[in-house]
Structures are given as structure tokens and as C-alpha cells.
Amino acid sequence: MNVDRLLIGRYLPGKTLIHRLDPRVKLVITLAFIFLTFFADNWQSNLLLFAFIFFCVLIAKIRFGFFLNGLRPMLWLIIFTVMMQVLFLTGGHLYWHWGWLTISQYGINSGIIVFLRFVLIIFISTLLTLTTSPTNLANGLSSLLKPLKFFHLPIDEISLMLALSLRFVPTLMDETGKIMNAQRARGVDFGEGNIFQQMRSLVPIFIPQFIASFNRADELATAMESRGYRGAAKRTKFNRLKFKVNDWIACLIFVFLIFAIYFLRK
Amino acid sequence: MEINFRNVSFSYQLNTPFSTAALKDVSFDIPDGSFTSIVGHTGSGKSTVLQLIDGLLIPEKGHIQAGSFQMNSGSNAKHLKKFRKNVGFIFQFSENQLFEETVEKDLIFGPKNFGVEEKIAKEKARKVLKIVNLPESFLQKSPLDLSGGQRRRVAIASILISDPQLLLLDEPVIGLDPGSKDEIMNLFSRLNQQGKTIVMVSHEMDDVADYSDQIIVLNAGRISKVGSPEEIFSDESYLRKEKLRLPSAIDFAKQLKKVGFPINVSIKNKRELLREIKKQFEIEKDKK
Numbered sequence: 001m002n003v004d005r006l007l008i009g010r011y012l013p014g015k016t017l018i019h020r021l022d023p024r025v026k027l028v029i030t031l032a033f034i035f036l037t038f039f040a041d042n043w044q045s046n047l048l049l050f051a052f053i054f055f056c057v058l059i060a061k062i063r064f065g066f067f068l069n070g071l072r073p074m075l076w077l078i079i080f081t082v083m084m085q086v087l088f089l090t091g092g093h094l095y096w097h098w099g100w101l102t103i104s105q106y107g108i109n110s111g112i113i114v115f116l117r118f119v120l121i122i123f124i125s126t127l128l129t130l131t132t133s134p135t136n137l138a139n140g141l142s143s144l145l146k147p148l149k150f151f152h153l154p155i156d157e158i159s160l161m162l163a164l165s166l167r168f169v170p171t172l173m174d175e176t177g178k179i180m181n182a183q184r185a186r187g188v189d190f191g192e193g194n195i196f197q198q199m200r201s202l203v204p205i206f207i208p209q210f211i212a213s214f215n216r217a218d219e220l221a222t223a224m225e226s227r228g229y230r231g232a233a234k235r236t237k238f239n240r241l242k243f244k245v246n247d248w249i250a251c252l253i254f255v256f257l258i259f260a261i262y263f264l265r266k
Numbered sequence: 267m268e269i270n271f272r273n274v275s276f277s278y279q280l281n282t283p284f285s286t287a288a289l290k291d292v293s294f295d296i297p298d299g300s301f302t303s304i305v306g307h308t309g310s311g312k313s314t315v316l317q318l319i320d321g322l323l324i325p326e327k328g329h330i331q332a333g334s335f336q337m338n339s340g341s342n343a344k345h346l347k348k349f350r351k352n353v354g355f356i357f358q359f360s361e362n363q364l365f366e367e368t369v370e371k372d373l374i375f376g377p378k379n380f381g382v383e384e385k386i387a388k389e390k391a392r393k394v395l396k397i398v399n400l401p402e403s404f405l406q407k408s409p410l411d412l413s414g415g416q417r418r419r420v421a422i423a424s425i426l427i428s429d430p431q432l433l434l435l436d437e438p439v440i441g442l443d444p445g446s447k448d449e450i451m452n453l454f455s456r457l458n459q460q461g462k463t464i465v466m467v468s469h470e471m472d473d474v475a476d477y478s479d480q481i482i483v484l485n486a487g488r489i490s491k492v493g494s495p496e497e498i499f500s501d502e503s504y505l506r507k508e509k510l511r512l513p514s515a516i517d518f519a520k521q522l523k524k525v526g527f528p529i530n531v532s533i534k535n536k537r538e539l540l541r542e543i544k545k546q547f548e549i550e551k552d553k554k
Contacts, residue, residue, distance in 0.1 A: 175362075178357065178358075178362075179363055181355075181357065182355070182357045182360065182362075182363035184322060184350070185320055185322070185353070185354070185355035185357075185425075186363075186375060186424065186425070186428075187347055187350060187351065187379030187428075204365050207365035208362050208363055208365050211362075211365075211410070212362055
């Protein structure tokens with residue numbers, strides 16, 4: 001187990017065009033892009049979506065190896081889903097069959113499409129988290145959720161919770177690493193023995209981690225209150241989100257992409 | 267336990283864009299039975315050295331020998347139990363590692379992992395609690411009911427219980443009250459005199475000067491100087507360059523000299539300063 005390897009939710013600081021885009025724009029485009037992948041059902045439309053991502057990655061100046069790393073934790077899920085498609089879907093030319101299992105033209109086709117869809121979705125979400133700082137992400141999200149205030153949802157509280165939890169992910173990871181080392185030094189071997197022994201060896205990590213987290217939450221609340229935080233009060237922001245020319249251009253490009261996919265699909 | 271580092275380099279998060287070099291081409295020797303302090307600025311690689319010694323990190327380049335145990339870039343981080351049995355590692359804020367329901371259970375956690383029988387381990391727990399100066403009644407208490415300082419003592423006891431030949435200390439007394447600080451540092455010093463090798467990372471120059479016989483100064487992942495406390499602390503311009511504080515005993519002796527108090531020998535720690543001042547007063551008394 002290596003805490004350092006986890007890339008999900010990692011942010012790579014930078015000053016490129018993609019980094020500087022309004023987080024709301026990035027969030028909406030990412031969501032819409034994920035939606036769009038479900039409409040891409042032939043190679044032309046998939047090619048276009050991939051071209052779009054490559055284009056963005058190029059602008060963001062992020063090494064491509066990063067995106068492949070992002071695929072790794074999802075690998076088994078992808079393989080499983082693709083195999084389901086390939087082995088159970090029938091139709092078109094039949095290449096091979098054994099009992100229920102068949103390999104057919106349709107199966108292979110939809111297997112490839114599903115695989116590409118996974119890759120696209122993982123790439124675009126990796127791009128989002130790599131180029132947007134957690135604070136910005138939370139700001140964008142809470143700004144997008146604002147209309148829900150109409151239904152008396154406590155958006156400010158939710159966005160604060162979101163921002164805090166994102167903020168403390170690296171802190172908690174650090175701490176987990178430290179506690180793991182401390183227990184290793186006392187003779188624990190993580191990742192050894194059968195599954196029950198492995199689960200048991202996590203107890204000496206989780207309990208200190210829980211204790212530390214509760215203590216920290218308590219201290220954080222005190223610190224916030226002593227600086228005058230009140231949940232109900234209307235808050236102003238130091239970094240206010242503002243649409244700029246680039247944001248409009250990004251939206252425009254994406255609208256073109258939607259139309260292009262619409263015309264390219266079967 | 268003797269420790270040798272030969273041209274050791276280490277980077278965190280190797281092969282990612284977050285990769286940062288923590289140690290660059292570091293070589294040094296820690297003799298068996300010594301009390302070695304590692305000092306340097308924040309981020310100079312002090313804690314990394316300790317973790318490399320314990321096999322918690324694997325060197326990227328170079329070769330490490332700790333006792334009969336050898337490690338280089340190809341080593342596997344697993345199956346180190348046998349080695350770690352002889353190494354005690356007291357981490358920064360070690361009180362955070364306690365997790366069991368009672369102090370006793372926490373103390374025997376290490377020995378049990380190393381295959382010591384429960385009955386023997388419990389016997390040891392009773393003894394080790396005395397060493398860190400806590401009453402035996404604490405054995406059945408929950409670690410959560412103790413104060414921070416008491417929990418630190420329990421954590422230190424949970425390492426000492428395995429009777430390690432090598433002790434790695436990462437700021438062991440940080441945040442303790444002055445009384446406990448002295449008491450625990452004296453405990454380590456006693457263990458050192460019993461023949462245990464001690465490697466300590468500390469920002470507290472007074473402790474470094476009072477207890478260590480070798481100092482390794484790290485600067486941005488490289489060795490800046492290795493030497494005895496006398497060698498390191500006598501060169502004031504060097505200390506200033508490395509942003510290290512002069513130990514207060516040495517500083518005090520310097521100030522005394524400046525106002526005309528006759529101190530002739532070079533002072534290297536608190537004990538020597540006290541001895542020297544006492545001697546001067548006795549000379550004064552004899553004159554009268």
C-alpha cells in the first residue's frame with residue numbers, strides 16, 4: 001500500500017489557459033462531456049471527443065503519463081464491463097460461442113465503445129481535478145448549486161463542508177502515512193497474510209486516525225468560531241468567480257463540439 | 267548497531283511530477299554505541315534519513331548498512347520484521363499512534379507482533395512503565411484518559427519494551443514541559459550509556475549539545491558537515507550560515523567571558539558550564 005501513489009483528486013498547480021478557466025465552466029463542460037460520451041456511438045464521434053481531450057491536455061501542459069496513471073485504479077472495472085459486453089451481447093456475425101458465451105460483431109463493437117467511453121470519462125475528470133484547485137472546485141460547485149437555495153437547501157453549509165473535506169484530504173493522507181510508519185516500526189506488516197489478517201492490521205491505523213480527525217474537527221470549529229464564523233451569516237468571498245472572455249470562448253467551443261457530435265453520430 | 271550510508275539518494279514520489287529530491291548523494295558513518303544527532307533546517311532531509319535507516323523507505327541510489335542488514339535500491343520493503351525487532355523508532359508526536367483500549371494492550375502490541383509470549387510481554391510492560399516513570403495503575407487505563415505528556419511516555423514505553431539495540435528519535439521531546447523534557451532526555455542518555463546506539467533528529471540545540479557525541483548537519487538534502495559537538499559549535503560563522511542556533515550553554519559562556527568572568531577552557535554543554543562556574547567560585551573562596 002502506498003499512499004503517495006493515489007492520484008484521484010490531486011491538483012497540479014499551473015497558470016495555463018485551462019487552469020485559469022472559471023471552475024463553473026470546467027464543471028459544466030466536464031459533466032456535459034461525460035453526458036456526450038453516451039451519444040458517441042461510432043468511431044468518428046469518438047475520435048472527435050479524443051481530439052478534444054488531447055487538445056485540452058496540450059494546452060494544460062500536463063504530461064500524458066498522468067492520465068494513464070489515472071486509469072490504473074479503474075482497470076479491473078473497465079476489463080469487467082468490457083468483457084460483459086463482448087461475451088454476452090449477440091448480433092451481427094458470430095465468431096465463437098460456448099454455452100451462453102458468444103463473441104459476436106455487435107459484442108466486440110459495443111465492447112470497444114464502452115472501453116472508449118470509460119477512458120474518455122476518466123481522462124476528462126482527471127483533467128478537471130488536475131487543473132482545478134480543491135477550493136476553486138468547491139467554490140464553483142457551490143455557485144452552481146445556488147438555485148437550490150430556493151428549496152431551502154443550506155447551500156452555504158454544504159459548500160463549506162465540501163471545501164473543508166477537500167482541503168483535508170492531503171492532511172489526512174499525510175497523517176495516515178505517519179501512523180502506518182509508526183505501526184510498521186512496531187512490527188506490523190501491512191499487505192501480508194490472508195484477507196482477515198490484512199483487515200485486522202488496519203485497526204491500528206484507523207483508530208488513531210479517527211481520534212486525530214475528531215480532535216482536529218473540534219479544534220477547527222473552535223478556530224473558526226474564534227475568527228467570527230457563523231453559519232447563518234451571509235459570507236463574502238475573497239476570490240469571487242467572474243466570467244471572462246476565455247470562459248465564453250470555451251463555452252462556445254464546447255457548443256460546437258455538441259453540434260459536431262450530433263451530426264457525426266449514426 | 268553500526269550504520270553506514272554510502273552515496274545514498276532519495277526522492278519522494280519518484281516518477282511523478284510531484285517528485286522532490288530529499289537526499290542527494292549522502293554518505294556518513296554512525297559508530298556502534300554512539301549518540302548521533304542530525305540537525306538542519308526544515309526540509310533538509312533529517313526525517314528521511316531516519317526512515318531510510320529503519321527500512322520504511324527504500325533508497326533510490328546508494329547503499330545502506332545497519333548492523334548486519336543491508337539495503338539498496340533493489341531491496342524489498344517487506345519482511346523487515348526481524349530487523350525492526352532490534353530498532354526502536356520514536357516518531358514526532360508519537361502519542362498519536364496509541365490505539366488499544368488499555369495502556370497494557372498498547373504496550374504489548376509491539377512484542378506480540380515480534381512473537382513474544384503474552385505473559386512475558388505483560389511482565390515487560392510492568393517494568394517498562396516504571397522506566398518512563400508512570401505508576402503501575404496506568405496499565406488498565408485507556409490511553410485516551412491520559413494527558414498528552416503521559417501518552418507520550420506510554421508511546422515511548424511501547425518502543426522501549428522491545429529492548430531495541432538502535433533507537434531512532436524524531437524530535438522525541440517536542441511539546442513536553444521542561445521537567446519531562448529533561449527527564450526523558452536523561453532516560454535516553456542512560457540507555458546510550460548502556461550501549462544502545464541512538465540517532466536523534468532535533469531542532470533543540472541545547473539537547474544536541476548536552477547529549478550527542480556526533481553531529482550530522484544536513485542542508486537541502488546534502489551533508490554539510492559531520493563532526494563532534496565541539497567542532498560544529500565552535501565555528502560561529504558556520505552556524506550562522508546554516509541558520510543553527512548556538513546552544514545556550516555555549517552562548518552563556520561566551521557572554522560571561524565578555525564581561526570578564528575567567529573561563530579558560532572551551533565549554534561544550536550545560537554540565538561543563540556548571541562545573542567551570544563552580545570551579546571559579548571555589549578559587550575565589552580559596553583566595554579569601
